[in-house]
Amino acid sequence: MKVREYFIIISIALTLSLIAIAQFWTPALWFFIIIGPLIILGIFDIFQTSHTIRRNFPLLGRFRYILESIRPEIMQYFVETDTEGRPLNRILRSLIYRRAKGENDTEPFGTQMDLYHSGYEWLEHSMYAKTNPKDIGEFPRLLIGGKDCKQPYSSSLLNISAMSFGSLSNNAVMALNKGAKMGNFAHNTGEGAISDYHLEHGGDLIWQIGTGYFGCRHEDGTFNETTFRKNAIRHEVKMIEIKLSQGAKPGHGGILPASKNTEEIAKIRHVQPGVAVHSPPSHSAFSDPIQFMYFIKNLRELSDGKPVGFKLCLGRKQEFMDFCEAMIFTGILPDFITVDGGEGGTGAAPVEFSNSMGMPLREGLIFVHDTLVGFGLRKEIKVIVAGKIITGFHMARALALGADGCNSARAMMLSIGCIQALQCNTNTCPVGVATQNASLVKGLVVEDKAPRAKRYQEATIHSFLELVAAAGLNSPQDLEREHISKRVGLYDVKTYAEIYPNIEEGSLLNIDTIPEDYKKFFHLTRIMK
Secondary structure (H helix, E strand, O other): OOHHHHHHHHHHHHHHHHHHHHHOOOHHHHHHHHHHHHHHHHHHHHHOOOOHHHHHOOOOOHHHHHHHHOHHHHHHHHHOOOOOOOOOOHHHHHHHHHHHHOOOOOOOOOOOOOOOOOOOEEEOOOOOOOOOHHHOOOOOOEEEOOOOOOOOEEEOOEEEOOOOEOOEOHHHHHHHHHHHHHHOOEEEOOOOOOOHHHHOOOOEEEEEEOOOOOOOEOOOOOEOHHHHHHHHOOOOEEEEEEEOOOOOOOOOOOEEOOOOOOHHHHHHHOOOOOOOEEOOOOOOOOOOHHHHHHHHHHHHHHOOOOOEEEEEEOOOHHHHHHHHHHHHHHOOOOOEEEEEOOOOOOOOOOHHHHHHOOOOHHHHHHHHHHHHHHOOOHHHOEEEEEOOOOOHHHHHHHHHHOOOEEEEOHHHHHHOOOOOOOOOOOOOOOOOOOOOOHHHHOOOOHHHHHHHHHHHHHHHHHHHHHHHHHOOOOOHHHOOHHHEEEEEEOOEEEEHHHHOOOOOOOHHHOOOOOOHHHHHHHHOOOOOO
């Protein structure tokens, strides 16, 4: 029984009790209304065999389950400190809320962070700081599109990361998309296909194609060129992203339960309603790096030259190097690569996958960037990152480590009302963001929440640009690893340039210039041999 149901039962019992007391005030009626049901529950507990606690401690044992069910709320509101909460602590959540509401986002009395704890990071400022970016015009943009792209996209530096309709409610999707339209940034559809809710307000879309090919599949689940083209040439679709894996559950296929596979969702995803639909762990449209490159080329042609890229959480480093060799061998390059980190979020994932599978964002980003540089490909491909991008500093760190732009999912969810209730996988999200329960969804008012998404995104980019100016830099692209310092011990501080030295451009193309860290990969079979 859910906590909500307990409260309803208790409220009804108390109401009836008060009525009885007010009108009759007879001990017998009091007994039958309050004491009687409790005795019945106690007798039931004695004879049931499923719960030992309730069997040994009738009635009283029920409080254990009640307290356990509200433990997350107790921890969040009464126990955890401002810096201890997970996945996002209260400092970060409060910052998102204040920026989304347009309130004062400054903090009093100094930092609460432990500056001498191993792992603490900071951006090195300059005595020759530049002009505050709010005084110098529009925010900078990122042009995405390589030599074969006919419709390059001018992207914001911070966009909405992949979240599907079905995982999110229709009102949540519309609020995010309308916010993206208002703020001139992009909204990734997630692998659940393009719904009418993604299109209603006309915000820029990044259409994500997953292993289930939802929205562009044949009945047997294979890729359908005809339906892909129909959606890809939509004016709202600005880029195509092929999802290879995501940080929260890399290498794991998804499942759409039959109970959630409604007529509406089935129509959007091109599947049969009322049946469980499995997403395989890998793609059926290609089976090796060279086929993958030709698949990218095919999608670019079918979309009339729109930017096409792929998203992955880095796993085996050798496989990404094989991708790079396939790019050189075929001459086909993706327009962008989205790097997700193992700390990335999802509505539901097996614990082992979310906790113990997938490379963390920083290490994954560094390897992807360095490998592209080593193969002489980095200038042709934009790199975007996702995985706990919340603040302007997170953006600055990502760009210093090699990214060109950022995506954020959970922060965008919080901006439209998510309270980190941790009920995304139960269809009981109390604020109507991650649920299909109509009675809960109606509480999320699109017209109120859309401007919040816009304000959060705008304030975070503004904060990021203030950091860039404080570092004495003219442009976000000037951020380098040497600008971020990290405490690696009580008495030891290093910059990221010292921890991860930059690789020489083209060094992986010549056996004599291969860095020591990469030599082990070249002992393995190479696809170009």
